[in-house]
Amino acid sequence: xxxxxxxxxxxxxxxxxxxxxxxxxxxxxxxxxxxxxxxxxxxxxxxxxxxxxxxxxxxxxxxxxxxxxxxxxxxxxxxxxxxxxxxxxxxxxxxxxxxxxxxxxxxxxxxxxxxxxxxxxxxxxxxxxxx
Numbered sequence: 001x002x003x004x005x006x007x008x009x010x011x012x013x014x015x016x017x018x019x020x021x022x023x024x025x026x027x028x029x030x031x032x033x034x035x036x037x038x039x040x041x042x043x044x045x046x047x048x049x050x051x052x053x054x055x056x057x058x059x060x061x062x063x064x065x066x067x068x069x070x071x072x073x074x075x076x077x078x079x080x081x082x083x084x085x086x087x088x089x090x091x092x093x094x095x096x097x098x099x100x101x102x103x104x105x106x107x108x109x110x111x112x113x114x115x116x117x118x119x120x121x122x123x124x125x126x127x128x129x130x131x
Contacts, residue, residue: 020046024127026120029055036124043116049073049100049107057099062113064092071107073100 009016023035023046031050036043043062049055049071057076066075072085076099077092084090092098113120 020044024124026123026127029053036120036127038116038121038124041114041116043113043120045111045113045117045120047107047109047111049102049109051102051104051106053102055099055101057097059095059097060113060117060119061094062115062117063094064098065112066090066092067110067112069108069110071102071105073102073107073109075100 018037020035020037023037025033025035028034028047031053032055033048035046037046038044066084066089068084068086068088070086072083074081075084075090075092076082076097077090078096078098081101082090
């Protein structure tokens with residue numbers, strides 16, 4: 001590979017880069033926590049679910065992409081169960097009724113929402129006040 005032609009970002013420009021684990025953590029429910037990050041057009045939720053946890057079914061306007069990083073869970077989507085495992089990606093369309101279950105092992109996922117989930121952003125703002 002040839003040497004990059006681009007100039008390396010300065011220390012000031014590197015402030016655009018953040019680590020998700022440095023972001024405030026919010027409790028999504030018993031046994032489930034998330035670090036949230038938001039841009040103008042998206043929200044990303046980095047979720048750790050303990051074993052034997054359920055996210056009750058719900059719906060929201062933003063479309064959602066679920067990316068499983070570790071473990072597995074059953075994703076409920078419009079009344080059907082989908083077993084999703086590490087490496088799987090699933091789209092939850094806008095307005096769909098969905099939720100999830102974990103079983104004997106924990107699960108780590110990234111959920112990306114577009115447009116941003118305003119309810120999660122409100123919780124993020126509260127968490128940032130408490131820091």
